[in-house]
Amino acid sequence: MSTRARKNTRGRTAAALIALTAGLLLTTTACADAKKADPQEKAFPFSGKKLNVRTNDNPTDLVPADIEDVRVTLWFHEGASLGGSDITWELKGDTLDLDASCSGLADCDTKFRVEVPRDLTVLRNGKATDLKG
Template structure:
């Protein structure tokens, strides 16, 4: 005889078994790079990367160049992506909602002589 205690876990296991193959394993290392360049005249830059691997490198340039590698694997779900400079704060976000797997990484080229903060803390421009 079927009881509620047996049916609910069985249905949950069935749903998981059906949906898991719809998602895969995202890998930013294999993603095509995208670039954005931002005008910048400040003396310091606060890079907020929210836990996403981000290399910060000094460069012989007057602007800030951001390169992003972003990969989404999965058919169900939305992405949320932000890479924008407002004042002296560079906001970097890349992720997924729902049954999707995302992976991202960034590289930020900063003009030499600019003091750089990573999430509000001083850094020495290393990834």
Template sequence: MHAQSHRARFRRTSLVLTATSVAAATALLSGCGAQASSDKTPERRAFALQGKTLTIDSDDSALELVPADGDKVRVTRWFEGSVVLGGDPKVTWSMKDDRLSLRMKCSGVVADCAAKHRVEIPRDVAVKVSNSDGSVRAVGFRSPLSVKTSDGGIYVRDSRGALDLRSHDGSVRGEGIRSGQIKADTHDGSVDLGLRTVPDRVDAKSHDGSVTLGLPTRGAGTGGGKIAYRLDTGAHDGSVDVGVPRDDRSAHRVSAHSWDGKVTVRSAN
């Protein structure tokens, strides 16, 4: 009899704990997801940089990259997070040589976290970014810029240096581009690039999405003549629409391909 009573109490206690856990998890899920912008007291830190190239290795964070005066890398971090039945969520940052590492730990029965980093980078520094599960936005760079994301879109504006933009699951967009060498590749998303100056080489490709390129068709100045391009275009499952002059002898080479989506090459002026 005593043993049966003990087992009954144990079962009731287990049920209470389980119900409490489920209630807490349900309450968290029913609310709004964490937003990094909700952090009203962001943290800031400056890092010394060795050399003329900065490599950013990040996960689970939206990144905003801007060129700035000075010789240090300055980072502003926003973070919001909560975990039910798990360790406390946290974010870390560190610099070793030319590599800036940005990490977030957020795991439990129900984990709800969000992070954003704004990275100010010396103007003459080339930038290489690898970001897992987060978008990347870069504006105003004159130095070479390489961005790779495994789950997030890429947006670039007013870039003058060579561009290498690759996303495994996200769109690639560019506006006001003045770069001479451009590569844009996405496995699952669209590519949309608007150029303000005539490029030497453009390679744009999407495995599952449209590809749109806006190219200048007039030279610089009021008396500039028409610009023609050496084009290589194709769409395995979609149409191709070309609205710029062609010339197979042109020094300006453009390749635009989509496996599953429309390809558009249009005049930007």
């Protein structure tokens, strides 16, 4: 084997070991937990009779409350990351879109809580749902 070939093999081996080590460190030290996150809150004025909440597979509690607007609380915790995060929580018409996700080599955990007026009909992802509370 030539000297050049040995150097290329060593370089690939070193790169693979670095990538493996980084991956192991991220998975063992970066466990995300939404319970550790500081809550963020938003209120949305809403005068409709029916609200569709699109959860995008995020854990979401839907709760009736003695309020006039729609209130959303988000807990989002991102562990160590070699990627990015994308958070969406917006009301367009009668649809409340909630999404929080990570991309790349990342670990994140999310939870939403949506408080709605008691007389409001609420759908979860377009389907009838029971409210808690």
